[in-house]
Amino acid sequence: MLVISAVGVVWVRHLFAAAMFSGIFSFLSALLFVMLDAVDVAFTEAAVGAGVSTVLVLGTIVLTKRLEQERKVKENLRPLILVILTGMILIYGSLDMPEFGSSNTPAQSHLGLTYLESTPEQIGIPNVVTAVLASYRGFDTLGEVAVVFTAGVGVLVLLGGFMRNRRRKDQGEL
Amino acid sequence: MVGLTLDQLKILLTGHSIYWLFIILMMTGFYIVVSRGNLIKKIIGLNLFQTSVFLFYISIGKVSGGTAPILPMKLKVDDFSVYSNPLPHVLILTAIVVGVATTALGLSLIIRIKEAYNSIEEHDLLEEDRSQFSNENNEDRKFGGFF
Amino acid sequence: MNQHLVLRVVTKLMVGFIILFALYVQFHGDYSPGGGFQAGVIFAAAFILYGLVFGLESVQAVLPPWVTHKMMALGVLIYTLVGIYSFFLGFNFLDYGALTPSHPEHGQHYGILLVELGVGITVAGVVISIYYAFVSRSSTSKDEEW
Numbered sequence: 001m002l003v004i005s006a007v008g009v010v011w012v013r014h015l016f017a018a019a020m021f022s023g024i025f026s027f028l029s030a031l032l033f034v035m036l037d038a039v040d041v042a043f044t045e046a047a048v049g050a051g052v053s054t055v056l057v058l059g060t061i062v063l064t065k066r067l068e069q070e071r072k073v074k075e076n077l078r079p080l081i082l083v084i085l086t087g088m089i090l091i092y093g094s095l096d097m098p099e100f101g102s103s104n105t106p107a108q109s110h111l112g113l114t115y116l117e118s119t120p121e122q123i124g125i126p127n128v129v130t131a132v133l134a135s136y137r138g139f140d141t142l143g144e145v146a147v148v149f150t151a152g153v154g155v156l157v158l159l160g161g162f163m164r165n166r167r168r169k170d171q172g173e174l
Numbered sequence: 175m176v177g178l179t180l181d182q183l184k185i186l187l188t189g190h191s192i193y194w195l196f197i198i199l200m201m202t203g204f205y206i207v208v209s210r211g212n213l214i215k216k217i218i219g220l221n222l223f224q225t226s227v228f229l230f231y232i233s234i235g236k237v238s239g240g241t242a243p244i245l246p247m248k249l250k251v252d253d254f255s256v257y258s259n260p261l262p263h264v265l266i267l268t269a270i271v272v273g274v275a276t277t278a279l280g281l282s283l284i285i286r287i288k289e290a291y292n293s294i295e296e297h298d299l300l301e302e303d304r305s306q307f308s309n310e311n312n313e314d315r316k317f318g319g320f321f
Numbered sequence: 322m323n324q325h326l327v328l329r330v331v332t333k334l335m336v337g338f339i340i341l342f343a344l345y346v347q348f349h350g351d352y353s354p355g356g357g358f359q360a361g362v363i364f365a366a367a368f369i370l371y372g373l374v375f376g377l378e379s380v381q382a383v384l385p386p387w388v389t390h391k392m393m394a395l396g397v398l399i400y401t402l403v404g405i406y407s408f409f410l411g412f413n414f415l416d417y418g419a420l421t422p423s424h425p426e427h428g429q430h431y432g433i434l435l436v437e438l439g440v441g442i443t444v445a446g447v448v449i450s451i452y453y454a455f456v457s458r459s460s461t462s463k464d465e466e467w
Contacts, residue, residue: 037258059455079209125351151275152447
């Protein structure tokens, strides 16, 4: 299903349909996140990926245009070869990775385990993800919030979200 | 969920095949980014790429037979319950929100490009730039040096 | 979208519940999945839904753009002030034990709540502001292209 919706994005020329396909893709990956035990992440993905980004892409399509230009088949050949090569290299690399779901891999044994063990005594809240997010890695999260803030300011600067700019545009100066 | 039975799903999820699924999805996104000329399509492709990287990352933290890293209310962890690694969840959680903020930034750049060039196809943009460099005295274009 | 009666009625019903759910996600984030990031997005989604159905003017009458612009900065400010507060009490930056020195666990609890509140306000402010910025531009392409 995921692959179908991803290929759908490649295939359709109508940008509106492509946006819808990417929304479907987001919902399906949210389901997959639940199966991979990441309920917090699934929650975010469903709200952000499927909801907000679809609305934003649609907003952009309304402001620009709806159809993609046709491309010749020959032009697609080189990217395709490049992509297949990269994919082969990545799959070759993944053979060295530990088996899916095994519990004694390097990724599982050090930091994650410590967080799980020390959260009850040090923080005292049940949701370990929140504890790590807001307390152990609080500094990190502060940085992330600053990034979100900066991106928001950037959009406002680019699109002139402030009233003054819009009035200027109405007078035909912009 | 998608017409697979639980047993089939378990077979699917063993070994490395799930990593390969994510790699295929990643490459689909990558293909859109490199092959399509339309800028909106590129952003959508970038989003696909991003989401599959997230899936890949989360799958590393999964422990089979484990459950979501939310402890029972009494905060007593018994030694037999298995939890998945919370660390990737935290990283990806913030990455998703930052991702949508940067996507919005990219989309607003596209809107400005459309206003300056009246097109969002990479091909047209390059052509316009080339014709501009050939006659330098064309001064009334404000956004000439953008790309 | 003025002619869709069902859509309008259902939206009016839903918006309140969505905001309520966002607040639940916000303040119950330590016990169940959720937290500032998700709550902020859900909160913003409620306003975006209202804006999509009833138009930009009516949603901006409820939440004018200058409020969302202030919200963006306010969230980061709350987060940083919590950090600086613990700084001045002789703890590390963002060490929530400073909030109730006699009982560090409770301090952690309060600290997480405050910080998540900051995150939620910023995310909601940014998402709503971005939505306003996108929608307040006038469309350049014609309707028959659909």
